[in-house]
Amino acid sequence: MADFPWDSLSAARTAAARHPGGVVDLSIGTPVDDTPEVLSAALAGAGNAPGYPTALGTAELRSGAARWLQRRLGVHLADPLGTDPSVIPTVGSKELVALLPTLLGLRGRGTVIVPEVAYPTYEVGAVLAGLAVRRTDVPPPDAAGIVLVWLNSPGNPHGRVLTDEQLRDWVTWGRAHGVPVVADECYVTLGWDVEPRSVLHPAVAGEDHTGLLAVHSLSKQSTAAGYRAGMLSGDPALVRTVWEVRRHLGLLVPTPVQAAMAAGLDDDTHVDAQRERYRARRERLSAAVRAAGARIDHSEAGLYLWVTRDEDCWATIDWLAGLGIVAGPGAFYGPAGARHVRLALTATDERIAAAVERLAG
Numbered sequence: 001m002a003d004f005p006w007d008s009l010s011a012a013r014t015a016a017a018r019h020p021g022g023v024v025d026l027s028i029g030t031p032v033d034d035t036p037e038v039l040s041a042a043l044a045g046a047g048n049a050p051g052y053p054t055a056l057g058t059a060e061l062r063s064g065a066a067r068w069l070q071r072r073l074g075v076h077l078a079d080p081l082g083t084d085p086s087v088i089p090t091v092g093s094k095e096l097v098a099l100l101p102t103l104l105g106l107r108g109r110g111t112v113i114v115p116e117v118a119y120p121t122y123e124v125g126a127v128l129a130g131l132a133v134r135r136t137d138v139p140p141p142d143a144a145g146i147v148l149v150w151l152n153s154p155g156n157p158h159g160r161v162l163t164d165e166q167l168r169d170w171v172t173w174g175r176a177h178g179v180p181v182v183a184d185e186c187y188v189t190l191g192w193d194v195e196p197r198s199v200l201h202p203a204v205a206g207e208d209h210t211g212l213l214a215v216h217s218l219s220k221q222s223t224a225a226g227y228r229a230g231m232l233s234g235d236p237a238l239v240r241t242v243w244e245v246r247r248h249l250g251l252l253v254p255t256p257v258q259a260a261m262a263a264g265l266d267d268d269t270h271v272d273a274q275r276e277r278y279r280a281r282r283e284r285l286s287a288a289v290r291a292a293g294a295r296i297d298h299s300e301a302g303l304y305l306w307v308t309r310d311e312d313c314w315a316t317i318d319w320l321a322g323l324g325i326v327a328g329p330g331a332f333y334g335p336a337g338a339r340h341v342r343l344a345l346t347a348t349d350e351r352i353a354a355a356v357e358r359l360a361g
């Protein structure tokens, strides 16, 4: 494994901390607002949990997940309570992303496709399984050796949303070559300028999810990253394979967290309220970034601004550190990200206001 890249930001952190108004850390997308009571009450209410949870998840959670997918994303899952599960809970989505190639039994034979500029854990998961990685945003002309495709829409770090046509191209390609296509959709409720589409939506996948998986998470939409609440849905045969290995490994979502997930998935009010908080922060911060002379690319959805001054990202990191602001270097996400930085919207209103003031000079 490569060194954990965030450690290389420590010099910028130290420089930013010298600002008299304190540091504004926009480098990591960790939610800061309170977890809504609908989740915390359900968690507390399920605190008496003497027995082991199942890797499959409670029936309540699986039906709630299927209802959420239908209501929010227009996705119709095959029977979530059937013998082949079409959805299972995961311990947040990061472990699933990192373990998926291993859980699918792909160890040591082939190449995983990841986006050109990508969340690093796709690569971590490939390396862990002894697989090679190829970065591309378009289906390659030949499929030799490719065993898995990762899509990420809305994307981290750049907030790009794949169009229906782009999604369909990947689905068609995956099916033609028998390669599973997995879409990480953990920012799917956070579309600003466009409405993100799930890979499992009928307009993309048709009625059949064969070869397709989608990954969702309550970390951002429900401000519950500390709960570790995610899920995997789609092709029942693939979900079954993953589920069976997870049972052996004991990759179990704690019972109280499953109860909190079910409650959170049934409630749109808190998701919409949190979204409005992020919308307001995004508007304020993006206006200030532009007024300071930087450009924002993509960022039509998700929790980040993808910012460039058409210079090496470390120069932009230094500029921002001088203002007491810590950003994420785009180079962490692949060579094509080396001239951007990522600013997270996951800071308090007070810290966002401080950043806005400093950017205004």
Ligand SMILES: Cc1ncc(COP(=O)(O)O)c(C=O)c1O
Pocket: 029, 091, 092, 093, 094, 095, 097, 119, 152, 155, 156, 184, 186, 216, 217, 218, 219, 225, 229, 230
């Ligand atoms: C693209 C992407 N996928 C997955 C995750 C993992 O999120 P979690 O494990 O909190 O569900 C993140 C976290 O930031 C992410 O940006």
